[in-house]
Amino acid sequence: DTNVPAKSGGYSGSCEASNYWDPQPVASGGMFNPWAMTTAHKTLPFGTRLKVTNVANGKSVIVTVNDRGPYVGGRCLDLSKGAFLKIASESAGVAQVTYVQV
Numbered sequence: 001d002t003n004v005p006a007k008s009g010g011y012s013g014s015c016e017a018s019n020y021w022d023p024q025p026v027a028s029g030g031m032f033n034p035w036a037m038t039t040a041h042k043t044l045p046f047g048t049r050l051k052v053t054n055v056a057n058g059k060s061v062i063v064t065v066n067d068r069g070p071y072v073g074g075r076c077l078d079l080s081k082g083a084f085l086k087i088a089s090e091s092a093g094v095a096q097v098t099y100v101q102v
Contacts, residue, residue, distance in 0.1 A: 010102070027067050037061060037082060038066045039079050049101065052098075
């Protein structure tokens with residue numbers, strides 16, 4: 001359910017989000033699951049929950065920070081494939097998003 005209120009004073013921002021799907025270890029420990037509702041962010045604490053909204057279509061998804069990245073300029077989130085597909089088409093590759101901590 002994405003009808004979750006933003007956390008007062010929580011993290012927020014806007015940027016271009018990409019997606020990734022390659023099985024690999026994640027920075028928080030364990031292996032990456034491309035179908036889990038997770039995201040990589042360069043600095044937010046592991047376990048932080050974010051509501052990510054695609055600016056173009058208004059679709060949202062709730063994800064948990066469990067990895068570091070992305071390392072491409074202008075991008076601040078690297079969504080798991082499963083999370084990305086909830087808000088954008090696979091062919092899009094990237095999406096302009098806003099995010100708030102929940």
